[in-house]
Amino acid sequence: MKWSHLKWTHGLLVAFLLIAIGASLQEEPTHADVAETLRGTTVYPPQELAVKMNHELPAHASLRCERCHVGATDSTLASDRLLPTEASCAPCHDAQTQRPGGECSFCHLGEPRASRVPTARLHFSHETHAQTGVPCLSCHQVQRTELATRQHLPTMQSCFRCHGGDGVGRQVPGASSECSTCHLQQGGVLRTEFGEARMLPPAWLFNMEHDRDFLVRHRWVAADNGEMCTECHHENECADCHDGRTRPPSVHPNDFLTVHGPMARRDDTRCASCHTVQRFCAECHARLGLSPMAAPIAAPAGGFHPPGWIENPSGHAMEARRSMNTCTSCHAERDCVVCHGASGVGGGVSPHGPSFAPRCESLRSSNPRACQTCHGGAVPQCP
Amino acid sequence: MRAIAVLSVLWALPALAQTWTSSQEEENRPSDETPGRSHYRVDSNSTFVAYMIRSPLAPVSLEERRFVEWLSVDHIYDVGERNAEGRTRWRLHTRGQLRIDQEFGRDCTRVDDTCYLGTSDDAPRTYQVLTRRTRLDVPGLSLTAEGPNATSVGVGRQTIFDGAGFVRVDGVRIASTPNRFVNIEIFGGLQVVGTSVAGSSGYSSQGTLRLPLPQTLSPRDSLIVAPESAVEVYGGHLRVGDARYLRAELLFRETRDGSGLVARRVGGGLLSRPLPMLTLRARVLHDPALRRIVDALGEAALTLKATSLRVRVFHHEPTFDLGSIWAYFDIIPVQQVELVATQTLGPVQLHGALRGRRAISDKTERDVGGELGAQVRLGAWRLAASGWFWAGDLTPVAFARADVRRAIRDRGEVGIRASLWRFTDPFRAQLYASSFSATLYGGYRLTEYAQVRGEFEYGYNRIVSSRLRGLVSLRVRLWR
Numbered sequence: 001m002k003w004s005h006l007k008w009t010h011g012l013l014v015a016f017l018l019i020a021i022g023a024s025l026q027e028e029p030t031h032a033d034v035a036e037t038l039r040g041t042t043v044y045p046p047q048e049l050a051v052k053m054n055h056e057l058p059a060h061a062s063l064r065c066e067r068c069h070v071g072a073t074d075s076t077l078a079s080d081r082l083l084p085t086e087a088s089c090a091p092c093h094d095a096q097t098q099r100p101g102g103e104c105s106f107c108h109l110g111e112p113r114a115s116r117v118p119t120a121r122l123h124f125s126h127e128t129h130a131q132t133g134v135p136c137l138s139c140h141q142v143q144r145t146e147l148a149t150r151q152h153l154p155t156m157q158s159c160f161r162c163h164g165g166d167g168v169g170r171q172v173p174g175a176s177s178e179c180s181t182c183h184l185q186q187g188g189v190l191r192t193e194f195g196e197a198r199m200l201p202p203a204w205l206f207n208m209e210h211d212r213d214f215l216v217r218h219r220w221v222a223a224d225n226g227e228m229c230t231e232c233h234h235e236n237e238c239a240d241c242h243d244g245r246t247r248p249p250s251v252h253p254n255d256f257l258t259v260h261g262p263m264a265r266r267d268d269t270r271c272a273s274c275h276t277v278q279r280f281c282a283e284c285h286a287r288l289g290l291s292p293m294a295a296p297i298a299a300p301a302g303g304f305h306p307p308g309w310i311e312n313p314s315g316h317a318m319e320a321r322r323s324m325n326t327c328t329s330c331h332a333e334r335d336c337v338v339c340h341g342a343s344g345v346g347g348g349v350s351p352h353g354p355s356f357a358p359r360c361e362s363l364r365s366s367n368p369r370a371c372q373t374c375h376g377g378a379v380p381q382c383p
Numbered sequence: 384m385r386a387i388a389v390l391s392v393l394w395a396l397p398a399l400a401q402t403w404t405s406s407q408e409e410e411n412r413p414s415d416e417t418p419g420r421s422h423y424r425v426d427s428n429s430t431f432v433a434y435m436i437r438s439p440l441a442p443v444s445l446e447e448r449r450f451v452e453w454l455s456v457d458h459i460y461d462v463g464e465r466n467a468e469g470r471t472r473w474r475l476h477t478r479g480q481l482r483i484d485q486e487f488g489r490d491c492t493r494v495d496d497t498c499y500l501g502t503s504d505d506a507p508r509t510y511q512v513l514t515r516r517t518r519l520d521v522p523g524l525s526l527t528a529e530g531p532n533a534t535s536v537g538v539g540r541q542t543i544f545d546g547a548g549f550v551r552v553d554g555v556r557i558a559s560t561p562n563r564f565v566n567i568e569i570f571g572g573l574q575v576v577g578t579s580v581a582g583s584s585g586y587s588s589q590g591t592l593r594l595p596l597p598q599t600l601s602p603r604d605s606l607i608v609a610p611e612s613a614v615e616v617y618g619g620h621l622r623v624g625d626a627r628y629l630r631a632e633l634l635f636r637e638t639r640d641g642s643g644l645v646a647r648r649v650g651g652g653l654l655s656r657p658l659p660m661l662t663l664r665a666r667v668l669h670d671p672a673l674r675r676i677v678d679a680l681g682e683a684a685l686t687l688k689a690t691s692l693r694v695r696v697f698h699h700e701p702t703f704d705l706g707s708i709w710a711y712f713d714i715i716p717v718q719q720v721e722l723v724a725t726q727t728l729g730p731v732q733l734h735g736a737l738r739g740r741r742a743i744s745d746k747t748e749r750d751v752g753g754e755l756g757a758q759v760r761l762g763a764w765r766l767a768a769s770g771w772f773w774a775g776d777l778t779p780v781a782f783a784r785a786d787v788r789r790a791i792r793d794r795g796e797v798g799i800r801a802s803l804w805r806f807t808d809p810f811r812a813q814l815y816a817s818s819f820s821a822t823l824y825g826g827y828r829l830t831e832y833a834q835v836r837g838e839f840e841y842g843y844n845r846i847v848s849s850r851l852r853g854l855v856s857l858r859v860r861l862w863r
Contacts (some may be wrong), residue, residue: 166563167627167656188424188459188476203686207662212734212756212769213693213723220664220680223546224626224654227533235542236455236480238549253784254802254820255842255850262778262806266740266750267717272589272701306810313745315810321715322742325589325701333591333708340708353713359674366672367643369706 042192042199044150045118050109054146059092061143065136073130079119082126120153121194122182132174134162157204168205179231190232201228215250215269242274265323272325281329291330304330310339333373345376357383420471426455430856455480474529478539523553523575533560543570545620546666547636547648551575552616564625571617574638588614588638588645590704612641618648630654642706647672660686670702673710677702689727696720717742731759736771750775763790765798780806795827804844818844834858 054060066072068084075082089107090097096106104112129139137143139154160169165177183199184191192199203209206225207217214221222229241248251269252260264271275281285291290304309315320327327336339347360382364371430451457478461471525539537556542549545568554572561567618636632652638645650668657663661684668678682695700716703709718741725734738752756769770783781804788798804818820842828834840852 167625168659188457203691204659207664207684207686209691211691211725213725213736217693219548220666220682222544222549223666224632224652224664226544229544236453238542238544239551240453242549253782254800254822254840255804255818255844257850258816258818258842258844258846259780259782259804259806262780262808266773266777267699267701268773270699277589278591309810318744318748321713321744322717322748323701324703324709324712324714328589328703328709336708340712351708351712355674356711356713359672363672363705363711367645367705369642370708370711373708 040197040199042194042197043121043156044153045121047118047150048116049147049149050113050115051107052109052147053107055142055148056144056146065140072126072136075126076128078122078124080126081117083115083117121184121191123180123184124182156202166206189230189234192232201232212250219273261326264326264329265319267323267325271329277325277329278332282332285330292332292335337374340374342375345374421458421460423456423458426453426457428453428856428858430854450485451482452485453480453482472531476527476529477525478527479524523551532562533566534558540575543618545618545636546632546634546650546652547618547668550616550636554617564623566622567619569617569619572615574614574616576614588704589702590645590707590709610641614638614640614645626654627656640706644672645704645706646670646702648677650678662686672705675700676716691725693723694721695723715742715744730761731757733757734769738773740773740775740777748776750777758786764788765790778807778809780804791827795825797823797825799823816844816846818842818846 068088069082070085070088071080072082086097093106096103139158140148140152142148142152145152157169159182162170162172162175163177163181165171171177179190190199200210201208203211206221206228208214208221208225208228241251251274256263263269271277271281282291305316316327336351337346339349340351342348364382431449455478457476459477460475462473462475463471465471523540525537525541527535527537527539527541529535535556535558538554540551540553541556542551543556544550552570552572552574554570556568556570558568559566616636616638618634620632620634622630622632624630630653632654634648634650634652636646636648638647647670648668649671650666652666653664655663662682664680664682664684666678666680667676669675670677676698677700679698680695681697682693684693685691696718698716698718700714720739721736722738723734723736725732727733734754734756736752736754738750738754740750740752742748750773752771752773754769754771756767758765758767765786765788767786767788768784770781772781773779782802784800784802786798786800788796790796800822802820804816804820806816806818820840822838822840824836824838826834826836834857836854836856836858838852838854840850842850842852
């Protein structure tokens with residue numbers, strides 16, 4: 001490498017390291033404790049609860065929910081703040097709330113301050129559910145709970161007891177199963193990207209969890225439940241990835257360029273899912289002198305394949321039958337015709353399988369081009 | 384075209400500045416789309432990539448710099464009165480999109496300091512002929528009407544995906560679910576390939592090169608490429624049943640061009656979820672022209688609270704355009720069986736897999752493989768490590784990777800990823816190596832509408848020595 005390149009690359013390396021070090025020294029984000037990480041933060045952002053409370057106390061358990069959570073049955077927005085205020089606690093706790101001389105620490109943790117409860121990233125109307133007769137405890141199971149936290153907010157799976165459908169959960173008449181009924185939308189699809197994470201489907205939802213295996217599975221999931229994919233993804237996202245030009249790093253891990261040869265022989269992941277082999281692959285192979293189409297200046301002395309490649313049964317014959325895509329990543333049709341073309345055109349070595357003869361006539365009438373390529377001249381007759 | 388690329392960047396920067404000043408905090412006022420009757424959205428996505436490689440078999444190296452810009456405009460209009468849920472009976476969705484893919488810089492084959500162009504005017508068929516400096520592709524215009532019973536009628540450029548794979552079509556698509564037991568879809572039109580209006584060649588069938596042929600081309604040279612041709616594709620599917628018990632599917636797809644039949648597929652599928660935690664799936668795709676099963680799958684998936692287990696068997700063979708000679712070669716299929724498991728233990732997620740693979744010919748090739756990995760999220764940190772291997776009659780290969788990532792103020796992330804490959808090529812004894820690679824990457828959400836991302840990769844192995852790759856992308860998304 002040239003010295004100028006080294007300077008450029010080292011400079012970039014140092015810059016990235018400085019950025020990484022600087023970023024790591026930033027103050028801790030607001031969601032840090034391990035317990036919070038057990039439940040996703042994309043729908044219910046982390047809270048900072050600054051009070052003590054015990055729902056299990058008989059004095060609390062005997063109250064109606066809306067006695068303290070004023071306005072809950074009239075609330076139509078997820079952004080409505082429905083936590084009890086001092087005014088709702090005062091009638092029973094006047095001794096603790098009086099000023100001066102009150103006992104703030106009876107309820108408040110540390111210095112008295114308001115709890116921080118970010119708005120849930122949902123559409124939700126408590127009023128609609130209350131009017132339908134859904135009990136509060138059906139979704140907020142706090143009967144045996146002291147302080148209610150994010151852990152006691154309804155989960156998507158609990159919502160599917162009424163808002164399910166298509167074989168998942170149960171759909172109660174009047175309860176919509178449309179994703180946009182609850183989830184925020186952005187430009188016609190669900191909003192999935194949030195500051196700290198992406199909202200991903202759970203495992204129980206049509207087996208659509210986006211785990212490591214999903215890279216392989218998603219074609220079958222899309223074939224069975226493609227309409228679900230379009231709830232979160234635009235069609236152009238499929239095209240962007242499968243066009244072979246922009247892709248997530250997980251598809252081809254670090255330095256795939258070096259090892260793609262052995263992996264292409266396995267066809268794992270399937271090259272043809274994203275690459276048109278005779279264009280994308282052949283283009284690069286020709287540039288680098290690996291293909292018969294390469295510029296003479298780039299072509300390697302002695303060729304690419306090892307000695308005995310043609311004669312060895314485990315050589316090109318087996319490789320071609322098992323991984324034809326790898327052959328076509330370098331070779332044009334004319335290279336194969338040299339040997340496999342019919343006598344007078346090529347070497348007369350038939351590439352057809354034993355069951356080809358009965359199908360010959362129907363294939364010839366469907367598309368004669370391939371026949372002409374190997375057998376030459378006018379459309380040949382089948383044996 | 385360079386001017387277009389530059390203008391695109393200049394367009395994105397003022398937009399970025401405008402949105403920077405109008406961004407809003409999300410914590411207490413999550414961004415939510417106003418359900419107006421008519422609304423539109425503009426998306427812009429710009430990516431710049433630069434990389435350099437060396438070849439193990441020739442003293443050449445390759446440099447490339449590429450700029451890709453994607454622009455899209457969507458307009459949605461709700462027709463009629465809104466129901467109690469705020470939805471109208473019909474919705475019209477119009478979309479136009481354009482992508483510019485510009486290569487510039489020293490785009491050539493390089494020997495030391497000398498740059499050789501990939502094509503020669505004197506002998507166009509002697510050199511590789513596929514270099515293009517600018518691609519203006521994936522433009523599309525489509526209009527879709529969505530109505531009751533999940534009925535939709537789409538005209539224009541759209542994407543179809545079903546059991547036969549996905550395909551982009553300039554045509555018509557009609558779909559409907561008249562009741563919860565029946566779903567039907569039919570489509571037809573011209574496949575989006577190089578012959579389409581600035582279409583992309585990326586989705587052509589595997590097979591012969593298709594290029595516009597000059598008048599002076601000799602018959603011998605015509606064996607390299609075939610003339611470009613419009614490709615027609617049509618098909619559809621019918622689904623009957625309830626997936627909770629059993630849902631069956633039949634599908635059909637046929638593709639034709641100027642030479643004749645390109646591909647024909649018929650297939651079917653079964654899907655059943657007899658228990659909430661159990662999913663059973665089977666698919667088969669048959670080529671009636673070649674009378675071969677080209678794809679088949681059987682899978683059982685068990686999903687418990689913190690555990691998932693999948694067993695699958697699949698069968699696959701590569702397919703080619705029936706106008707190319709390779710479609711008629713004696714291809715052998717590959718069959719693979721997998722057992723995949725994931726387990727969540729608190730903040731830790733484990734995954735593992737066992738795989739077996741075989742290809743039956745005069746002799747049977749067999750391979751076995753395994754995979755193991757874990758990832759944990761601790762506050763703002765995310766740590767992941769994984770590894771897999773294959774061993775047997777095919778090239779043995781092994782891979783291990785570690786990834787450490789840290790969130791930045793809920794607006795971005797920075798991380799480092801390192802990997803080690805070990806591979807051997809049985810046909811070229813000199814091609815065995817351990818390849819090490821490390822990547823520094825990061826992304827940051829500048830505003831609600833703009834994100835920037837960068838990657839810097841360094842790799843080394845004894846075959847190609849050092850390799851560097853850098854990537855910077857700026858994404859600006861706008862909508863109203």
